[in-house]
Amino acid sequence: MINRIGKRTAVLPEPPVITAAASAVGKKEGQGPLGDCFDLRIEDSFFGEKTWEQAESRLQRTAMELALQKAGLRPEELDCVFAGDLLNQCIGSTFGLKELNVPFFGVYGACSTMAESLSLAAMTVSGGFARRAAAVTSSHFCSAERQFRLPLEYGGQRTPTAQWTVTGAGAVILSQTGAGPRVTHVTAGRIVDPGIRDANNMGAAMAPAAYDTISAHLEDLGLEPGGYDRIFTGDLGAVGSDLLRDLFARDGTDISPVHRDCGVMMFDRKRQDVHAGGSGCGCSAAILCGHILPELLAGRLRRVLFCATGALLSTVSSQQGQSIPGICCAVAISSGR
Amino acid sequence: MINRIGKRTAVLPEPPVITAAASAVGKKEGQGPLGDCFDLRIEDSFFGEKTWEQAESRLQRTAMELALQKAGLRPEELDCVFAGDLLNQCIGSTFGLKELNVPFFGVYGACSTMAESLSLAAMTVSGGFARRAAAVTSSHFCSAERQFRLPLEYGGQRTPTAQWTVTGAGAVILSQTGAGPRVTHVTAGRIVDPGIRDANNMGAAMAPAAYDTISAHLEDLGLEPGGYDRIFTGDLGAVGSDLLRDLFARDGTDISPVHRDCGVMMFDRKRQDVHAGGSGCGCSAAILCGHILPELLAGRLRRVLFCATGALLSTVSSQQGQSIPGICCAVAISSGR
Numbered sequence: 001m002i003n004r005i006g007k008r009t010a011v012l013p014e015p016p017v018i019t020a021a022a023s024a025v026g027k028k029e030g031q032g033p034l035g036d037c038f039d040l041r042i043e044d045s046f047f048g049e050k051t052w053e054q055a056e057s058r059l060q061r062t063a064m065e066l067a068l069q070k071a072g073l074r075p076e077e078l079d080c081v082f083a084g085d086l087l088n089q090c091i092g093s094t095f096g097l098k099e100l101n102v103p104f105f106g107v108y109g110a111c112s113t114m115a116e117s118l119s120l121a122a123m124t125v126s127g128g129f130a131r132r133a134a135a136v137t138s139s140h141f142c143s144a145e146r147q148f149r150l151p152l153e154y155g156g157q158r159t160p161t162a163q164w165t166v167t168g169a170g171a172v173i174l175s176q177t178g179a180g181p182r183v184t185h186v187t188a189g190r191i192v193d194p195g196i197r198d199a200n201n202m203g204a205a206m207a208p209a210a211y212d213t214i215s216a217h218l219e220d221l222g223l224e225p226g227g228y229d230r231i232f233t234g235d236l237g238a239v240g241s242d243l244l245r246d247l248f249a250r251d252g253t254d255i256s257p258v259h260r261d262c263g264v265m266m267f268d269r270k271r272q273d274v275h276a277g278g279s280g281c282g283c284s285a286a287i288l289c290g291h292i293l294p295e296l297l298a299g300r301l302r303r304v305l306f307c308a309t310g311a312l313l314s315t316v317s318s319q320q321g322q323s324i325p326g327i328c329c330a331v332a333i334s335s336g337r
Numbered sequence: 338m339i340n341r342i343g344k345r346t347a348v349l350p351e352p353p354v355i356t357a358a359a360s361a362v363g364k365k366e367g368q369g370p371l372g373d374c375f376d377l378r379i380e381d382s383f384f385g386e387k388t389w390e391q392a393e394s395r396l397q398r399t400a401m402e403l404a405l406q407k408a409g410l411r412p413e414e415l416d417c418v419f420a421g422d423l424l425n426q427c428i429g430s431t432f433g434l435k436e437l438n439v440p441f442f443g444v445y446g447a448c449s450t451m452a453e454s455l456s457l458a459a460m461t462v463s464g465g466f467a468r469r470a471a472a473v474t475s476s477h478f479c480s481a482e483r484q485f486r487l488p489l490e491y492g493g494q495r496t497p498t499a500q501w502t503v504t505g506a507g508a509v510i511l512s513q514t515g516a517g518p519r520v521t522h523v524t525a526g527r528i529v530d531p532g533i534r535d536a537n538n539m540g541a542a543m544a545p546a547a548y549d550t551i552s553a554h555l556e557d558l559g560l561e562p563g564g565y566d567r568i569f570t571g572d573l574g575a576v577g578s579d580l581l582r583d584l585f586a587r588d589g590t591d592i593s594p595v596h597r598d599c600g601v602m603m604f605d606r607k608r609q610d611v612h613a614g615g616s617g618c619g620c621s622a623a624i625l626c627g628h629i630l631p632e633l634l635a636g637r638l639r640r641v642l643f644c645a646t647g648a649l650l651s652t653v654s655s656q657q658g659q660s661i662p663g664i665c666c667a668v669a670i671s672s673g674r
Contacts, residue, residue: 001351002513003465004416008440010466014338051657079341080525088425089651090445091659094528098649098662103345103525105453106649106664108427108443116442120457127464128340129347129523147653176339186466188417188440191431312435312443314426316484320388322428325435327443 003126006220008187008213015182016125016174018333019132020073021289022066024059026141026167029278029286032267037290038168039066045142045167053087053095056140056169059282060085060096063169063289064136071173075100078173079130082117084108085138085281086165087147092138096169102134110310111206111235112189113137114285115329118172118306122183122331125174132176138169139280148199148315161201163237164274166266170285172293181296185332187217191312193325199318203240203263203276206309209326210236211247214255214307217330225255229301232292233328234284234308235263237277262287262308284308296335306331340463343557345524345550352519353462353511355670356469357410358626359403361396363478363504366615366623369604374627375505376403382479382504390424390432393477393506396619397422397433400506400626401473408510412437415510416467419454421445422475422618423502424484429475433506439471447647448543448572449526450474451622452666455509455643459520459668462511469513475506476617485536485652498538500574501611503603507622509630518633522669524554528649530662536655540577540600540613543646546663547573548584551592551644554667562592566638569629571621571645571665572600574614599624599645621645633672643668 003011023038030041040062047055060083068075081100084107085092093106109116117135124130142152144165150156174183192209210233218225225231225248236244241261248255265287266278288306295301307330318324340348360375367378377399384392397420405412418437421444422429430443446453454472461467479489481502487493511520529546547570555562562568562585573581578598585592602624603615625643632638644667655661 001465091654094649098528106445108445128338191435312431314428317428
């Protein structure tokens with residue numbers, strides 16, 4: 001049995017159903033253009049916890065609990081959960097989900113983690129290895145900023161290409177049966193290294209990976225970009241989105257009518273001082289759960305390609321002079337109508 | 338289609354074949370009781386690179402290349418690779434495998450990563466989502482020591498319960514067809530938190546998770562421990578192994594005739610000053626590839642349960658006073674004879 005099409009795409013012969021999804025975001029995200037879409041907007045960056053890392057864990061747990069509530073499921077009805085985050089050793093997920101007591105697969109794809117988790121959960125359910133599985137990711141501006149960049153108290157200046165790590169989490173529940181949007185195809189990403197060394201320009205580091213995966217996906221399925229109502233990238237931001245459109249333009253392809261970027265959508269860049277836009281695992285996860293899936297459910301979108309993007313660096317790799325490779329995982333989701 | 342048995346175990350209806358595997362280890366590991374089993378023993382901890390992190394990446398790349406050579410495959414004949422390591426943001430895998438140019442799923446399960454990667458690769462191949470997939474992990478004593486513990490130059494004293502992070506990598510190639518041992522079942526691990534706060538006692542932190550997964554697996558399959566020729570845990574070391582046997586003894590079950598621990602097997606504890614034994618993603622990965630799979634191929638073992646164990650902490654979670662939850666993923670492998 002081979003469930004593949006073209007060179008790089010897996011076909012899900014029994015497309016798993018996304019039976020529920022939920023999102024939780026921070027105050028700034030709640031004030032953005034999509035603020036009303038999210039299930040929960042927290043006012044305080046600590047979310048009642050003692051540290052930002054624990055607040056991030058609680059954000060992830062909250063998104064998961066809300067999704068379970070919506071699905072009318074108890075945690076033990078999940079056969080497994082795929083989860084990840086940006087924190088060293090993925091502690092956001094460990095401490096967020098340990099009380100759930102559900103078999104756990106930890107995933108690391110930087111800001112592409114939601115698409116990676118969703119892909120793995122979808123293949124696991126489609127293959128019959130789980131009846132129901134969840135995919136959850138999170139990021140938190142404060143925990144990311146102090147881990148990757150500078151102490152927040154320092155108040156460092158940000159470059160125009162810099163992005164703002166989203167405080168947010170998204171959780172999706174997939175099932176073999178039920179009603180809802182369906183995951184039909186997965187195109188896993190290759191590690192693409194354009195040689196960028198500026199850790200304040202993640203968009204440029206990730207755009208070639210997005211181009212690589214999206215173009216491979218479209219070729220595998222024999223589609224033009226217009227074969228999808230929308231192609232959502234994760235968090236290329238304004239700089240990376242321009243680069244992605246340029247890369248497709250070289251092939252004579254105009255993706256701009258269908259392309260949208262979650263990093264650009266999350267904030268009002270004129271009003272919210274986020275420079276090139278949002279980023280973080282939680283950015284595309286919250287927008288998937290708060291906006292994209294509801295649009296599919298409502299029938300306003302029928303077929304989308306969800307392409308979360310990640311920059312595969314650490315402070316150590318950057319300090320050792322390594323470049324910043326990118327990755328992008330693409331998941332095709334259909335409204336099932 | 339539901340390919341599950343009991344409460345927590347996935348059954349692989351078309352069991353993927355492990356067509357090749359390779360290992361590469363450091364000097365100390367090469368001097369251990371299993372030293373001759375490994376494909377490559379490096380003499381210098383830098384392995385010709387400028388940093389230990391880059392040496393770890395090269396170790397992982399080398400194991401992957403050796404496995405591909407043994408299988409007679411070019412990288413592009415792999416549909417995907419599952420990989421992870423202990424370094425922040427998994428840079429060991431990113432920089433180790435980026436030149437491979439193969440669709441990449443990053444995985445984080447601490448020292449359980451080899452069993453997690455192998456599980457996901459096996460389900461992906463069994464479900465037909467990949468014709469061939471690889472699972473690769475690594476660890477490096479020097480990169481781990483300075484990230485998690487102390488500068489090596491400091492020469493800190495080690496407690497009796499401490500373990501020695503293995504410098505090593507293992508790579509496995511799974512295929513839908515071919516000859517070799519087969520992956521028949523996967524039991525994913527839950528996050529189990531016994532409340533241990535001593536980062537120098539990982540064995541105690543992980544033993545309850547190993548007990549949880551192994552007992553669930555045996556119950557799901559209706560087996561006694563003797564249903565397997567060997568049950569290999571990842572890196573419980575001497576302390577964690579004793580605890581695991583005690584936990585089973587409470588149920589009236591003696592697992593000691595079949596239980597072996599890769600952390601205990603890797604070094605001669607009397608001669609090599611490693612205290613409670615080896616640890617790290619590379620420990621169980623190298624022993625799987627260098628010892629367990631060859632024993633299955635030779636027919637000296639017919640049926641084994643490979644249970645890599647992980648301690649889900651970071652320096653930040655420990656500094657913030659969090660406990661150290663453990664996880665254990667179990668993979669049943671049959672010689673196919």
